[in-house]
Amino acid sequence: MQTASLHRYHALNRRRVLLVAAMLAVALLAVVADLMTGPAGLPLAETLGALTGWGEVARSADVIVWQVRLPVALMALLVGAALALAGAEMQTVLENPLAEPFTLGVSASAALGAATAIVLGLSLPGLPAVWSVSANAFLFALGALALLQLMGRLRGGGPEVLILCGIALNFTAGAFLSLLQFVASADALQQLVFWTMGSLAAASWPGVTVLAVVLAVTAPFSLKAAWQLTALRLGEEQARSFGVDVVRLRRWSLLRVSLLAASAVSMVGVIGFVGLAGPHIARMLLGEDHRFFLPGSLLTGAVVMSLASLVSKTVVPGVLLPVGLVTSLIGLPIFFSLILRRRGR
Amino acid sequence: MKGLRIEGLIVSYGRRRVVEGLDLPPLMPGEIAVLAGPNAAGKSTLLKGIAGLLPTRGRVIFGDRDLAALSSGDRAQTLGFMPQTLPSGAALSVLESVIAARSASGEGAGADHAAMAVLERLGIGALALEPLDRLSGGQRQMVGLAQALVRDPALLLLDEPTSALDMARQVRLLSEVRRVAAEGRVVLAVLHDLALAAQWADRIAVLHKGRLHSFGTPAEVVTPAMLAEVYGVEARVERCSRGRLMVLIDGETV
Known part of the structure; x- marks a missing residue:
């Protein structure tokens, strides 16, 4: 009996490892598909040739893949991964399945930061002008999360307080954003509205590098805390009785979330849904043993965002839709059908 | 001296002091001690204070160490706490939850075997791969006990461990608690049912309005x-x- 159950448990874990590996493969395939799609269609052989440098590849294909499409495709992958990992950690440490950077005002704050650059022309001294929007968005998003952290540390501050503060922050940042929109020039207004829709069009190699570094630095720490985070799913009191320093866990986790969310949102603008749906889909597929749940969320987010990037190029031929619209409009119905089917079982 | 002693313990919820400067005579290994008293007497609060889950002043001495002064990780190696209820909503199986209870602090090696052994011992091995959310209230309490036992603690604190159990499961759980105590552990449990307390406890401490009203064998106290x-x-x-x-x-x- 004992060994039978353990065997089944180990078999289940092996299946989960395979599933995570399969998700990685799907993510890579989605990137390749993303690379092949665009105003000038590239055949698979040429795309792979340009990527790997093998065989005869037209110079135009090389330029399209490396200069135009790869930064966009990788940015989609990384933004999805970062937002979903941030959402997964947030949902666990705030003990709320609705927590994600978007719902807790991080995205709205980033948009406000972007507006200060676009409308008011504020930027950090010494920073190249092309970076001022991203830099301000990053600082405001980071500031929003720092404010949340501070609120959480006040007397009686717990997950509920943090979430209420996040929602209040969302509305406050939204109100200030409207104010800036009200006073903005027509040009600035258009640019700002475009930014708040979320777009991969401005993806660049330096941006991709920054986000990749942030992800590479934070993800290992997330994984290292996997058991503690799993224990926290059994309740804060239980986790503490198991020896988890919950206050410390929450503080460091929210720091990781801050870096991930702020850098992702500052690169591409407001993108909802991925931070919420990535973890939910991963939870359905893998359960909440965070050794699998965290990488699963990261990869699900990456896949969802890559597919959204693909769809944003193909749904209206010749037009690149803002990817934030795609994630919300097309992602949500799929997400709800998944949830309802799950409930129906 | 082995055993659990409590000296001048104050436990607060926010600014409200619930337990007021409580002293408890030594509870010895092998014994089951029960905290009894009416609603709002401070039983669960005292238990959580001892477990380090609420802010306290005063001393909780176990063996020769002051538990209140230990880090949460060190404390977890000494004591196991079983809550009244487990929260719902976690997408984890019974076995995973017990493995997490052991792996969350300290070494994770062999946690799967240790967790399975505890489940078998409590007679819920068949539930190992069941999702936590599909369990009945009684089964959840048994899993809570498994989570408390899996680190093999020398001090076991149980918060109303039988509140959701039918009569047979009450007997089963308390018999197991009796065996666990007999292995040289100190067991302190909050029990509402005085008849049950009188039957299973070696010592009963009656709390009343945050203070110790009486302490002794069931015959002395009840x-x-x-x-x-x-x-x-x-x-x-x-x-x-x-x-x-x-x-x-x-x-x-x-």
């Missing part, structure tokens, strides 16, 4: 006078043919 004073009921305490104490309530005191 008396009509205590029942009138603490619970406000008029009651008789009888012995059945097997010598067990029975509490018969006649009505409220006037």
